[in-house]
Amino acid sequence: MLFHVRMDVRLPHDLPQEEAVEIIAREKAYSQELQRSGKWRHIWRIAGEYANYSVFDVKDNTELHEILSGLPLFKFMHIEVAPLLRHPSSIRGDDT
Template sequence: MLFKVEMDVNVPPDVDPARFEQLKAAEKARFQELQRAGTWRHIWRVVGRYSNVSIFDVADNGELHDLLTGLPLYPFMDIRVTALCRHPSSIHEDDR
C-alpha cells in the first residue's frame, strides 16, 4: 500500500544540541536503510520549513505505524498520513 506522509519536525528549545545531532544522524541512517529496501520510496523537503513529504510503500497501516513510531525523531514530529491508490490513467505499473 502507498501512503503520503507529511512530517513536521518541532525541536523544543531545551533539547541538547549534541543529542539532537545524534538523533538526526540515526534518522538519516534509518531513512537510507528504508529507502534501499524500497519502503521509503520518495522524500521531498518542504521549502522554508523543517518538514518533508514522503511516499511509503508498506504492507498495511500497522506496518506504517510501527515504522513511523520507530523513527529516532518521532518524538519531535507532527505527522499526517494519507492512503493512496493507483490512478487508472497512470503509465507506471508499480504504482500499486
C-alpha cells in the first residue's frame, strides 16, 4: 500500500544542542535504511519549513505506524497520513 505522509518537526527550544544533533543523526540513518529497503519510496523537503512530504510503500496501516513511531524524531513530530490509490486516468501502469 502506498501512503502520502506529511511530517512537521517541532524541536523544543530548550532541547540541548548535543541531544538534538544525536537524534537527527539517528533519524537520518533510520530513514536512509528505510529508503534503501524500498519502504520509504520518496522524501521531499518543504521549502522554508522543517517538514517533508514522503511516500511510503508498506504492507498495511500497522507497518506504516510501526515505521513512523520508530522514527527518533517521532515525539517531536506532527504527522498527517493519506492512503494512495492509482488514479483511473493514470498512464503509468507500473506504479502500484
